[in-house]
Amino acid sequence: xxxxxxxxxxxxxxxxxxxxxxxxxxxxxxxxxxxxxxxxxxxxxxxxxxxxxxxxxxxxxxxxxxxxxxxxxxxxxxxxxxxxxxxxxxxxxxxxxxxxxxxxxxxxxxxxxxxxxxxxxxxxxxxxxxxxxxxxxxxxxxxxxxxxxxxxxxxxxxxxxxxxxxxxxxxxxxxxxxxxxxxxxxxxxxxxxxxxxxxxxxxxxxxxxxxxxxxxxxxxxxxxxxxxxxxxxxxxxxxxx
Amino acid sequence: xxxxxxxxxxxxxxxxxxxxxxxxxxxxxxxxxxxxxxxxxxxxxxxxxxxxxxxxxxxxxxxxxxxxxxxxxxxxxxxxxxxxxxxxxxxxxxxxxxxxxxxxxxxxxxxxxxxxxxxxxxxxxxxxxxxxxxxxxxxxxxxxxxxxxxxxxxxxxxxxxxxxxxxxxxxxxxxxxxxxxxxxxxxxxxxxxxxxxxxxxxxxxxxxxxxxxxxxxxxxxxxxxxxxxxxxxxxxxxxxx
DNA sequence: TCGATGCTTCGACCCGTGTCGAAGCGTGCG
DNA sequence: CGCACGCTTCGACACGGGTCGAAGCATCGA
Numbered sequence: 356x357x358x359x360x361x362x363x364x365x366x367x368x369x370x371x372x373x374x375x376x377x378x379x380x381x382x383x384x385x386x387x388x389x390x391x392x393x394x395x396x397x398x399x400x401x402x403x404x405x406x407x408x409x410x411x412x413x414x415x416x417x418x419x420x421x422x423x424x425x426x427x428x429x430x431x432x433x434x435x436x437x438x439x440x441x442x443x444x445x446x447x448x449x450x451x452x453x454x455x456x457x458x459x460x461x462x463x464x465x466x467x468x469x470x471x472x473x474x475x476x477x478x479x480x481x482x483x484x485x486x487x488x489x490x491x492x493x494x495x496x497x498x499x500x501x502x503x504x505x506x507x508x509x510x511x512x513x514x515x516x517x518x519x520x521x522x523x524x525x526x527x528x529x530x531x532x533x534x535x536x537x538x539x540x541x542x543x544x545x546x547x548x549x550x551x552x553x554x555x556x557x558x559x560x561x562x563x564x565x566x567x568x569x570x571x572x573x574x575x576x577x578x579x580x581x582x583x584x585x586x587x588x589x590x591x592x593x594x595x596x
Numbered sequence: 597x598x599x600x601x602x603x604x605x606x607x608x609x610x611x612x613x614x615x616x617x618x619x620x621x622x623x624x625x626x627x628x629x630x631x632x633x634x635x636x637x638x639x640x641x642x643x644x645x646x647x648x649x650x651x652x653x654x655x656x657x658x659x660x661x662x663x664x665x666x667x668x669x670x671x672x673x674x675x676x677x678x679x680x681x682x683x684x685x686x687x688x689x690x691x692x693x694x695x696x697x698x699x700x701x702x703x704x705x706x707x708x709x710x711x712x713x714x715x716x717x718x719x720x721x722x723x724x725x726x727x728x729x730x731x732x733x734x735x736x737x738x739x740x741x742x743x744x745x746x747x748x749x750x751x752x753x754x755x756x757x758x759x760x761x762x763x764x765x766x767x768x769x770x771x772x773x774x775x776x777x778x779x780x781x782x783x784x785x786x787x788x789x790x791x792x793x794x795x796x797x798x799x800x801x802x803x804x805x806x807x808x809x810x811x812x813x814x815x816x817x818x819x820x821x822x823x824x825x826x827x828x829x830x831x832x833x834x835x836x837x
Numbered sequence: 838t839c840g841a842t843g844c845t846t847c848g849a850c851c852c853g854t855g856t857c858g859a860a861g862c863g864t865g866c867g
Numbered sequence: 868c869g870c871a872c873g874c875t876t877c878g879a880c881a882c883g884g885g886t887c888g889a890a891g892c893a894t895c896g897a
Contacts, residue, residue: 363684364617370608372885380604390844403886405845415686424843424894434685437772441679445607445656445672613855631874644856646875665864665873 369414370442374399375407378428379416383436387420387427422530465589466567468560472530472545473552477569477577480588482539484581491527491540499527499540512580514551519543610655611683615640616648619669620657624677625806626712628661628668674782675765677711682772700805706830707808709801710771713786714793718810718818721829723780725822732768732781740768740781753821755792760784 370376374397381396382388388396394404408428411417416435420427430436466477473481485491490505501509506516519526521543530541540548552558557573560566569577569585577583611617615638622637623629635645649669652658657676661668671677707718714722726732731746742750747757760767763784771782781789793799798814801807810818810826818824 363621363680364612364614366683366686367608367611367617371605371612373605374885376605376608391842394844399885400887401844402846402888406885409845426844431686434682434772438679438682438686439604441675441682442604442607444675445679615855635874640855641857642874643858643876647855650875667874 366414366416366438369411369416370439372407373397374403375411378404378407379411379430379435379439382417382428382430383439385430385433385436387429389425389427391425393428462566462568466558466569468549468567472539472541473549473558473567474530474539475567476588477567477583478539480583481577481581484577484583485540488581493529493538497529498525499529499542499544501527501544509548512551513555514547516544519547607655607657607679610652610657611680613648614638615644616652619645619648619652620671620676620680623658623669623671624680624711625709625801626671626674626677628670630666630668632666634669671711674711678771678782681710681715685772700807703807703809704805707799707810708806709790709808710780710782710806712790713771713780713782714790714799714808715771715780716808717829718808718824719780721824722818722822725818725824726781729822734770734779737766738770738779739766740770740783740785742768742785750789753792754796755788757785760788 370379377397378393381393390404390408391401393408394401397404397407399407408417408419412419412428416431417428418431420429464475466473466475468474472478482491485505486493488504488508489502490508491499492502494500501516509516516526526542527540527544528542529538530545539545549558552573553560555572555576556570557576559568559570561568574585611620618638619634622634631645631649632642634649635642638645638648640648649658649660653660653669657672658669659672661670705716707714707716709715710719713719723732726746727734729745729749730743731749732740733743735741742757750757757767761784765783767783768781768785769783770779771786772779780786790799793814794801796813796817797811798817800809800811802809815824815826
C-alpha cells in the first residue's frame with residue numbers, strides 16, 4: 356500500500372521550506388539567477404542559501420551554470436515549473452508584495468557595464484543583433500566565433516579583430532547577463548567593442564556607477580546597424596518585478 | 597522580487613511529511629476513507645494520524661464527512677490530485693532500482709484511477725487512441741477539444757457530450773500521467789467516460805486500491821474501437837527497471 | 838602578489854514538529 | 868446504563884533541519 360515509486364514527500368519537502376519556495380518562485384520565469392540574488396530574495400544569508408540550493412540541486416529541481424565567480428541557478432525544466440504553479444492553486448493566498456525598482460536599479464537593468472563590457476538590456480540586444488546579422492555565431496564552450504562578414508564589419512566601424520589579443524578564455528565570450536538572463540558579448544573583443552562605442556560617442560559611462568547611457572547618436576547608430584529601437588527596447592520585458 | 601501570492605510553501609509542507617503523503621496517495625482515487633484506515637496505511641497510531649488529518653483539513657486539501665462514529669476523509673478536489681500526480685513526476689529517482697516493481701505497483705502502473713478518471717498505461721493508450729481516431733484534438737491550455745466525429749462517437753457508445761457540464765478548468769483536460777509521462781484524459785468528460793467504461797463492464801475498480809482491471813470484454817472493446825491489444829500494451833514500454 | 842568578491846563548507850545552536858501514552862468525548866450496541 | 872469502539876485533544880519527549888558565524892576556496896582586478 357505504501358509503495359510509491361517516486362518519493363512524493365521528498366519532492367514536496369524541497370518546496371516546503373519558505374526560503375526555498377521563494378527561490379523557486381523567483382526562478383519561475385525559467386531564467387537563471389546567481390546564488391547571491393536568490394539569497395537576497397529569500398532574505399537569508401549566503402551560507403543558508405547555499406545550503407538550500409545544494410539541496411534543490413541534489414533533488415533534481417535546479418541546474419547550475421558557473422560563470423566566473425558567479426553560479427547561476429535555474430529550474431531543471433518546465434515540469435518543475437508546472438508543479439510550482441499547480442501548488443499555487445491550493446494553499447491560502449497572501450497579500451502581494453510587489454516592490455518597484457528604484458530609478459538607479461532601472462537604469463542598471465537597462466544598460467550597464469559588466470566589469471568592462473556592455474551589459475543589460477542594451478548589451479543583450481547588441482549581442483543578438485551581431486548574431487542576427489551573421490557577424491557572430493555561438494560556438495561551443497561559451498564562445499562566440501567571429502565570421503568573415505563579422506571581421507569585415509568590425510573593421511568597417513574601426514575595430515581590427517585580428518589585432519585583438521585573445522585572453523586566457525578566448526577572444527569573444529558568451530557572458531550570462533544577470534538581469535536579462537541571456538548572453539551578451541564579453542572577452543577581449545567585448546571590451547574593445549565597448550571602448551569603441553565610448554570613443555564614437557554612442558554610449559557614456561556614469562561616473563560613480565556601472566550604469567551606461569546611450570546617446571542620441573548611439574540610438575541612431577544602433578537603429579541603423581542592428582535595427583534596435585529605443586522605444587521598443589524600453590517597453591519590452593517591462594517586468595517591473 | 598519576493599512576490600508569491602499563494603503560500604506555496606505551506607501547501608508543499610502538508611505533502612512533505614511521509615505519513616501525510618501516504619495518506620494523500622491512498623485517497624488519490626477520489627474515494628473516502630475513515631481515519632483509522634488511513635492511520636494503518638501510513639503506519640502510525642490513531643493519535644498521530646488524527647493530527648495529520650486535521651492539518652490537511654485546515655490546509656484545504658481534504659474534506660470530511662461524519663458518519664456515525666466514523667469520519668470519512670477524501671481529497672478536497674481533483675486539483676489536489678493533479679498536484680500529487682505531478683509532484684510524483686519530479687521525485688528523485690531512487691538509486692538504481694534494478695529491482696522489479698512489486699506486483700501491486702505493476703498493476704497501478706498499468707491501469708489505475710487518477711482521482712476519478714482512468715490513468716496508467718491503459719489510460720494513456722485510450723487517450724492516444726481517441727486522438728488517433730480524430731475524436732479528440734489537443735488544444736491550448738492543456739485542454740482537449742472534442743471534434744464533431746468525436747461527439748458522434750461518444751454518443752454512439754452512450755455518452756452525450758453536450759450534456760456534460762464543463763468544470764472550472766473546462767470539459768476535457770490533459771492530465772500528465774506520472775508513470776507514463778504522457779497525457780491522459782481528465783476533466784468532467786474523463787470522469788464520465790470512466791464511469792461509462794465501468795457501467796459497460798469494460799473495467800473494474802479494485803475495492804481498496806486505486807488499481808483498475810480491464811475485463812475480457814473491455815479488451816475486446818479496446819481492440820475494436822482503438823486497436824489497443826493487451827499483449828502489445830503489456831510488453832511495450834516495459835521499463836520495469 | 839595581494840585584497841576584494843562570490844560562493845561553499847564546517848560547526849554549533851535551537852526552534853519546530855512528528856511521535857506516542859494517557860485521557861476525554863461522542864456514538865452504537867446490548 | 869455500561870461497555871466497546873472510533874476518533875480527537877493534551878502533554879511530554881526527541882530528532883531533524885534551518886539558521887548564522889567563521890573559515891576555506893576560487894575568481895577577478897590592481
